[in-house]
Amino acid sequence: MERPEIGVLGAGAFGTALAITLARAGRRVSLYARDEAQVDRMRTTGENAARLPGVPLPPSLRPTAAVAEAAAAPILLLAVPTQTLRRLAETQAGALAGRTLVACCKGVELGSGLLPTEVLEQAIPGARTAVLTGPSFAVDIALGKPTALTLATAHRGGEALQAELATPDLRLYLTEDALGAQLGGALKNVIAIAAGVVLGAGFGESARAALMTRGFAEIQRLAESRGALPETLAGLSGFGDLVLTCTSEKSRNFRHGQAIGRGELPDGAQTVEGVMTAHALAADGDSDTLPVTCMVSALLKGQVSLDEAKDLLLSRPLRHERG
Structure with missing residues (x-):
């Protein structure tokens, strides 16, 4: 047939x-x-x-x-x-x-x-x-x-x-779980921008690893609060996509962040989905539940400098890792 x-x-x-x-x-x-x-x-x-x-x-x-x-x-x-x-x-x-x-x-x-x-x-x-x-x-x-x-x-x-x-x-x-698959795919782009910023600014591989890990916790926190399944976020559409886009210069989102970290002007001809996603989520979110996302949005809008963004994230109150 x-x-x-x-x-x-x-x-x-x-x-x-x-x-x-x-x-x-x-x-x-x-x-x-x-x-x-x-x-x-x-x-x-x-x-x-x-x-x-x-x-x-x-x-x-x-x-x-x-x-x-x-x-x-x-x-x-x-x-x-x-x-x-x-x-x-x-x-x-x-x-x-x-x-x-x-x-x-x-x-x-x-x-x-x-x-x-x-x-x-x-x-x-x-x-x-x-x-x-x-x-x-x-x-x-x-x-x-x-x-x-x-x-x-x-x-x-x-x-x-x-x-x-x-x-x-x-x-x-x-x-x-279409909800979880889509939230994982959307948020990983935001975290990839942040990962690019970290490397572009010369903060180092250890900082990127920390950013990816805490970014993944942020993705899980938001997705599960909306009813997504935890195992979905641990799969290809969550963790798998996060690893790829945060570690390769083939990623438009990573390159966009990397240019910002270097103090360069990003390529405006490329569609970078993470930019609008960061703004969309930050508009309804808060810096306690979505600290990386809100900071990426503020950085992209020019509301904070790179050094201010780094200091604000590092000065957040100490907390339990699973949270």
């Missing part, structure tokens, strides 16, 4: 990488990009040179500038930034209705404080949603390097969706 087609909406690096690995595994894939010129170049050159240069697009992958063409597939991967997800969902609600919508972004919407699947369910009532998240860099997936991710959905049929999206190089682990 022929397998269902998959549509990928968003031809950035991650969306293109997912489309490539699925097409390479024999799936029929449509890759939507809103820029017709980009689509024409992909069709002509056989690669997405702007996002993943040198990686060929498989023959079964069809670039398109028509959102309706990609959205005709029963399974849609929404690989757009968290802050633009609502606009896509609201403007294309008719085309997306009745499809399985898999959010492939990590963050918290500024203003509403909602997670990606919550945004989709608010914009498209009755939507069947899932989230694909975990430790991964687009280039690794595109090149066929072994990668493991979390597929989270609270809806029925998760096992069937897992089977459709897994490939020989992309191993998926299923969970029903």
Whole structure:
């Protein structure tokens, strides 16, 4: 029996990488990009040179500038930034209705404080949603390097969706805890910015290890307070993703923080999900439960200097480690 087609909406690096690995595994894939010129170049050159240069697009992958063409597939991967997800969902609600919508972004919407699947369910009532998240860099997936991710959905049929999206190089682990998976993926970006700041400022590896550990405690504290499962945060979408993004310069969030720590101007052309996530969480949080997140937000807004941020965090009252 022929397998269902998959549509990928968003031809950035991650969306293109997912489309490539699925097409390479024999799936029929449509890759939507809103820029017709980009689509024409992909069709002509056989690669997405702007996002993943040198990686060929498989023959079964069809670039398109028509959102309706990609959205005709029963399974849609929404690989757009968290802050633009609502606009896509609201403007294309008719085309997306009745499809399985898999959010492939990590963050918290500024203003509403909602997670990606919550945004989709608010914009498209009755939507069947899932989230694909975990430790991964687009280039690794595109090149066929072994990668493991979390597929989270609270809806029925998760096992069937897992089977459709897994490939020989992309191993998926299923969970029903979509809340925990999304919170882990969102907050680790904020901690990665902080980790980059620490190294960029020359505070050292020991300081980064401490920051990652206390940052992970912060992630667990917030997630569990919202009803997430502790084991989810200890998995790929929590601890696994945190380790990757806090230790590699391939991470946009880490590089953003590293530039700030060095006193340099970060690359404004890159989407850095952790920036808006920090602001969104700090707006509703407090410095006692989210000390790193609130400090990152204040630092990014220029409300505190780097030295002030360091001193404020180190001067917090001594406490028990499990807290």
